[in-house]
Amino acid sequence: xxxxxxxxxxxxxxxxxxxxxxxxxxxxxxxxxxxxxxxxxxxxxxxxxxxxxxxxxxxxxxxxxxxxxxxxxxxxxxxxxxxxxxxxxxxxxxxxxxxxxxxxxxxxxxxxxxxxxxxxxxxxxxxxxxxxxxxxxxxxxxxxxxxxxxxxxxxxxxxxxxxxxxxxxxxxxxxxxxxxxxxxxxxxxxxxxxxxxxxxxxxxxxxxxxxxxxxxxxxxxxxxxxxxxxxxxxxxxxxxxxxxxxxxxxxxxxxxxxxxxxxxxxxxxxxxxxxxxxxxxxxxxxxxxxxxxxxxxxxxxxx
Amino acid sequence: xxxxxxxxxxxxxxxxxxxxxxxxxxxxxxxxxxxxxxxxxxxxxxxxxxxxxxxxxxxxxxxxxxxxxxxxxxxxxxxxxxxxxxxxxxxxxxxxxxxxxxxxxxxxxxxxxxxxxxxxxxxxxxxxxxxxxxxxxxxxxxxxxxxxxxxxxxxxxxxxxxxxxxxxxxxxxxxxxxxxxxxxxxxxxxxxxxxxxxxxxxxxxxxxxxxxxxxxxxxxxxxxxxxxxxxxxxxxxxxxxxxxxxxxxxxxxxxxxxxxxxxxxxxxxxxxxxxxxxxxxxxxxxxxxx
Ligand code: SF4
Ligand code: SF4
Numbered sequence: 102x103x104x105x106x107x108x109x110x111x112x113x114x115x116x117x118x119x120x121x122x123x124x125x126x127x128x129x130x131x132x133x134x135x136x137x138x139x140x141x142x143x144x145x146x147x148x149x150x151x152x153x154x155x156x157x158x159x160x161x162x163x164x165x166x167x168x169x170x171x172x173x174x175x176x177x178x179x180x181x182x183x184x185x186x187x188x189x190x191x192x193x194x195x196x197x198x199x200x201x202x203x204x205x206x207x208x209x210x211x212x213x214x215x216x217x218x219x220x221x222x223x224x225x226x227x228x229x230x231x232x233x234x235x236x237x238x239x240x241x242x243x244x245x246x247x248x249x250x251x252x253x254x255x256x257x258x259x260x261x262x263x264x265x266x267x268x269x270x271x272x273x274x275x276x277x278x279x280x281x282x283x284x285x286x287x288x289x290x291x292x293x294x295x296x297x298x299x300x301x302x303x304x305x306x307x308x309x310x311x312x313x314x315x316x317x318x319x320x321x322x323x324x325x326x327x328x329x330x331x332x333x334x335x336x337x338x339x340x341x342x343x344x345x346x347x348x349x350x351x352x353x354x355x356x357x358x359x360x361x362x363x364x365x366x367x368x369x370x371x372x373x374x375x376x377x378x379x380x381x382x383x384x385x386x387x388x389x390x391x392x393x394x395x396x397x398x399x400x401x402x403x404x
Numbered sequence: 405x406x407x408x409x410x411x412x413x414x415x416x417x418x419x420x421x422x423x424x425x426x427x428x429x430x431x432x433x434x435x436x437x438x439x440x441x442x443x444x445x446x447x448x449x450x451x452x453x454x455x456x457x458x459x460x461x462x463x464x465x466x467x468x469x470x471x472x473x474x475x476x477x478x479x480x481x482x483x484x485x486x487x488x489x490x491x492x493x494x495x496x497x498x499x500x501x502x503x504x505x506x507x508x509x510x511x512x513x514x515x516x517x518x519x520x521x522x523x524x525x526x527x528x529x530x531x532x533x534x535x536x537x538x539x540x541x542x543x544x545x546x547x548x549x550x551x552x553x554x555x556x557x558x559x560x561x562x563x564x565x566x567x568x569x570x571x572x573x574x575x576x577x578x579x580x581x582x583x584x585x586x587x588x589x590x591x592x593x594x595x596x597x598x599x600x601x602x603x604x605x606x607x608x609x610x611x612x613x614x615x616x617x618x619x620x621x622x623x624x625x626x627x628x629x630x631x632x633x634x635x636x637x638x639x640x641x642x643x644x645x646x647x648x649x650x651x652x653x654x655x656x657x658x659x660x661x662x663x664x665x666x667x668x669x670x671x672x673x674x675x676x677x678x679x680x681x682x683x684x685x686x687x688x689x690x691x692x693x694x
Pocket of ligand 2: 201466467480483484485486487488489502503504505506507508509510
């Protein structure tokens, strides 16, 4: 079984549209949406939620007013400024509480309750293109890295059970904890970028990260005709690092049109972009196939 | 006055609005600062081209064990909620990247074998560009602790008439850290199904935080009308609509400002600021009457 992760660093590069199309192309696979902050992939794949689970990893503190003597020790110990004296009593700001539990430990009156809280939900859906594992992190929650790891693990379980060959992952934005959680141990990382100064800047940070983790990777330049000079520059820069530019796709209003019709681009139309995406699929498939360990595990064809 | 610019997701034009608004205000002789709180991927500098005058490392405290005192009792590992410290028969291992610096182990350790050392997680750089004071946070690659950096970043900006905060994308912890305490939040979105989905989450966030807010519709003619219908039914203020303009996309890609394409954008942004200012004082008057 292989894990293909698609990330972009910056949002708005068209990553999810491309992942949707790859999902439509692949046969034996599970799709995972690891953008737990704002997941959109299900909008393209027409999902039917089959399972809903709570995501509970951490505890949060609250003060039992009956026991509290307002000594303020908890506020002294809290490093996250979550405990404040307001309107004549100490209160814990649930948004700021990081759940470290230190206040509870040092409260002389045992007045602090410390209970598990729900940080979000995760789902298994049925879609036109096979199972989809996705989630919704609650507002102001952290721990998105852990949620990403959980989604990946669930997807692997589903893949194992059904003897699927591929886990296709729509990665989270950024370069922080959730991204690290989504790419560690992956078979291949595809980066979708666009020719803008800011995307280029983010791409460099991402490549640094990938090099750090030594993962096989390739780059797709979307909207490549928006700035041909920069596209050229990105290409040279990426290749100089020994990384392959898998494809260049021109700005294509059809991507938005397909989205409005709740379809992946591949289903919606046949044009230059869809041909490029098919090409991307074949290239990555070949690369993953030639990487060690693939044949033994592979029971079915991906394509 | 603090105005945050946020969006449910990246790529909607959040940085464009934040930067161009700051420059438009500076053009009207308003004393303005821009805070780039998107610490994982700060991009504001690309447009402002600031001359940096200062770069300060940001650190978090992590435990350091003095093995001549440690009795391997295991209490430190017990209190740590993040598995950042592990005690085995003859060693105590600290995993700095997991540590949240809560100080629990330090306070607790019975023989006081733990001291705290500072570990750098990123930097705060400040400077000036295009008449705007610019402050950005940059998380070191491979670091995951954005909130402490954002917090420090917000403290490091001096007093200004207007402070504009470019928030990170999403609605999670670092975003809330960035936008909380704002007087107003501008939510930037685009009228596509993805845009709408993300906007709904962003609106839910600002409502829960109780912050006044309004919407900028970017690439207003690129999608369908579901988003506008949503705004109408939720009675959301639409502050500004920006049509899809290929010249803007090209300008963005080369790090140019909107006003370099058309002066009128600066006027529009300034007008938006004036109306926001009005809304804030209306809201305050309401609060006062209550
Ligand atoms: S609490 Fe202190 S003495 Fe006990 S194992 Fe930890 S460092 Fe050692
Ligand atoms: S400071 Fe807090 S988070 Fe860090 S190791 Fe100690 S108990 Fe764990």
